[in-house]
Amino acid sequence: MAERGANALSLPDDWPAHSDPILALNRMGSFDWDLDAGLFVMDPLAEQIFDVRPGEYDGRPESLADRMPRAESHRLDALVAKALKDGSENYGTYFRIRRRDGSLRWTHTQGYIRRDETGRPRRIIGIVRDATEELGDSAARQERAAQAAARRDQTNVVEAATAALAHARTVQDVIDVVKDTRGLALLGSTSLVLGLVEAGRIRLVAEGPAGSFVPGTLVTRIDEPYPMSETVRTLSPCFIESPEDFSERFPVLWPHITGLNITSAAYLPLIAQARPIGSMGLLYNDRRGFSQEERNVLVALGSSIAQSLQRAMLYEQEKDLAQGLQQAMLPRTIPSVPGADVAVRYRSGYAGGSLGRDIGGDWYDLIPLPGGRVGAVIGDVQGHDTHAAAVMGQLRIVLRAYAAEGHTPATVMARASVFLHELDTDRFATCLYAEADLSTGVVQVVRAGHIDPLVRGDDGTCRRIAVDGGLPLGLSAEFGSLEYPVAALELDPGQTLVLCTDGLVEQPGTDLDDGMSDLSALIAGGPEDVRDLADLLIDAAEERGGDDDVALLVLRRRGLTERQPVSRLQRHVVPGDPDGLSDTRHMIRSTVRAWGARERSDEIELVADELITNALMHTEGAAIVTLRVLTGTDRRLRVEVEDSSSALPRRREPGEAGVSGRGLLLVDRLTDVWGVEARGGGKCMWCEFVVPDRA
Known part of the structure; x- marks a missing residue:
């Protein structure tokens, strides 16, 4: 027993071994990180693991940026920040290092956090080791799977955002897609701002959530020191990877957004046809920095949003042009008619969502005539373009002139048809002309290929007035058939005459008679006031949609409060x-x-x-x-x-x-x-x- 004890006490001279040989034999390097000074000191083996040559490293963590892929650096920073914040004593994780030749190597680190008596972290001591053999092929497969999953997620984000924007027609539609909760989730940000370039300035048009913009930045100049202005000036995205980066690059803006807890931000120029049309800012409070894949996704989303905005702006410009030209061709005012209440309405086919420069040829007119008479006109020129609108304007003026000359309704229609036939155009037009004597209530109606008028009684019933008609204007002159039958009806006090174009009646796949029946029912159940009734009919056309224009004229003969002498x-x-x-x-x-x-x-x-x-x-x-x-x-x-x-x-x-x-x-x-x-x-x-x- 004594001999065995003597042998047990016979130990090597270098026992116990120093920590450095132990770490070296296990292929581990050590580091000491002074959090106050910001110095990160490594031993020679740790420098070898990071593939840093002797004397090349200056002791500052940012000098290792070339050795750390951005995504790995962000993940490791987030892990360390969490451990420092929640009071942990240590942390550990696997991460990859990029060698000089560009290849990646798996590495493992473990750190011990030393705090002062108040619990404030002051220092981190830890090790870093090569984990290539440890993880081997399994880690490589996991990495490839993770990369594939990330790419699928990125593709899904782009596809989902593009699909949502594809349905956006107006600028407000684009804004609604981007700023709503689902849009923010797709973009991954916690708040956003969107501005459009107007006359050398950036006007803020959206923010989400509400109130997240900085006061005083609703309208800013392009030369001001703001990130949105910088993206418009340089036509390049601006990625801000940390609060420190934000405060350093944009000191004017940073003090105003510190309350939003912003940790990173991405400002994207909205470029269409090599011209900046705006800028979008995405702000995050749960991440630092952006990987290359994330940058690519954000740039792609910015491009998709820019294209949608440009399409929406062109649509609105063409819509304004079409509606402006159309309104210029229609009567600017409708004269007051003694003995009648009149309401007119026009709905552009743009309200139904048509694209292109669709300008309709629908029109209405009200013509005061001698002897207490009035002429009511409703018509529709074939086609939806500027030529149709131009023909409509000329035809409206001609009809008014013929009626004012005192011609009978049939003659007015016949002469208008000859005029259109002799005009340098291949268009024809449907039209209905009603000449009403409000003193007697007698209405003479002439129809040229147009839909029939409707009359609502003072008891609320509504009926379709069948009128024998002739060919549309232009065609009747071409075929030598200028005879237009005149139908007479009597409009009693309190009754309402409704004239409209087929856009209020016709629907794809629906019979015209069914459409007229539905319209009659709607009029019968509508309000008595002509303005309210006209609004009801146009609102119904809006809800139904459709690309055809609608012109509407509603005339109600007033009831006589006292008997007037016949003149x-x-x-x-x-x-x-x-x-x-x-x-x-x-x-x-x-x-x-x-x-x-x-x-x-x-x-x-x-x-x-x-x-x-x-x-x-x-x-x-x-x-x-x-x-x-x-x-x-x-x-x-x-x-x-x-x-x-x-x-x-x-x-x-x-x-x-x-x-x-x-x-x-x-x-x-x-x-x-x-x-x-x-x-x-x-x-x-x-x-x-x-x-x-x-x-």
Whole structure:
């Protein structure tokens, strides 16, 4: 036993071994990190592991940046920061080092944190060792799998963001995609700011969450020392990898965002067609720095957002151009019409989401006519482009001119068709013209390939008025079919006439009759006020969508609060109807006396009878007799007789035995003023008599 004890005490002279040989034999290097001074001292073996030559390392951690892949450096920094913050005594992890030849080597480190009596970390002592053999092929496979997963995640981020932006049509749509919760999650940031370049300045258009922008930076100059301005000036992204980096590079901005706990940020220029259109800033509070893969993803996302913004801005510019041109072609104001409430509306096809410079040819018009009449027009020129809008503008003016000249509704439509046919265009147009006499409620309607009008009764019911129509304008002249039937309807006080283009009715895959039925039901259940009703119909078109324009005119005849004296009467006299002629003479006699013509009653009756007789004898077709009272400097009674002949009357001497030729002499002698007007395919003989004011 004594011998065995003696042998046990016979130990080597270098026992126990010093720590350096132990570390060296286990291929470990040591380090000592003074946190206050920022010095990171390594022994020679640790320098070998980092592939640093003797005398090359200066003791500062940042000098090892070339030996640390960025992603590994960020991960190791985050691990150490967490251990320092949560009171841990040690930490350990595997990471990779980049050698001089560019290859990567697995390494393991373990550190012990020394703190002072207050618990503040002052120093870290630890080891670093080569872990290549330890991890071997398994680590390489895991690394390749991790890289593949990271690439898939990056691809998913780009695809998801691109898919969301593909549905953005306006600038606000793009902003909504980027700033909402899902958009922020895709971008991985905790807050963002987005600005657009306008006239040499950057205007902030979005921030998320609300209130995350810096006061005073809503509008900034491009030459100011801000990161968004720098990206616009340089056309390069600006990556800020730490709070220290932020405060050093942008000292003006940093004090204002310290409360956001920002640890890193990425500011991306939004470039479209080699021109900066804006900048976007993504701010993070859970990471430091960016790997190359992360930078590539952010740059790709910035490019996608820039393209979406440019597309949205071009869309809005073209939309403004289209709507501006369209509005310029439409009447700027609608005149007030005594005896009626009128509302007009127009909806551009852009509201339905069409792309391109789609300018519709839909239009409306309201034309005041003599004698308390009004002409209501609704129409649609074929096509959706600037040419359609130009044709529409010309056609609207021509229709207004023909109606104001006093032509009948059928003649107005026929002449407009000839004009469009002779115009240098291949377009045709559908149109509906309604001439309403608001004193009597009689409405004459002419339809040229257009959809029928609708009338809402004062009891809330709505019916479609079937009107026999002719060919669209332009086509009727081309095929020599200028006959337009005239339909008459009576609009009672409180009833509403609705004229619209087919964009309010037609839907893809839906029958026109079904669309008219749906529209009738909507009108029947709508409000009584014409403005509210028009808004309801346009809102329904907005909800339904569609790329076609909509023009709408709603006219409601007011109810009479008290009985007004009749100041206009009209009668049709047909050839070969003695009773009709006799009734007309009786109507003229009683009317002019009721209107206070007094001693001039016989003169007026005689002249009117002469004009009617001449129209029936010398022309083919009926004569239209109109009597009306004109007020002004003198109170005048006007007689008009229209016929279908364009031949003008000639005043001639009848001779001693002549029985004809005295008519115009009689008219000239008895009237105060008379004349002849062209009316479409015919003419109108008119004369006026000054009569005393009625007591």
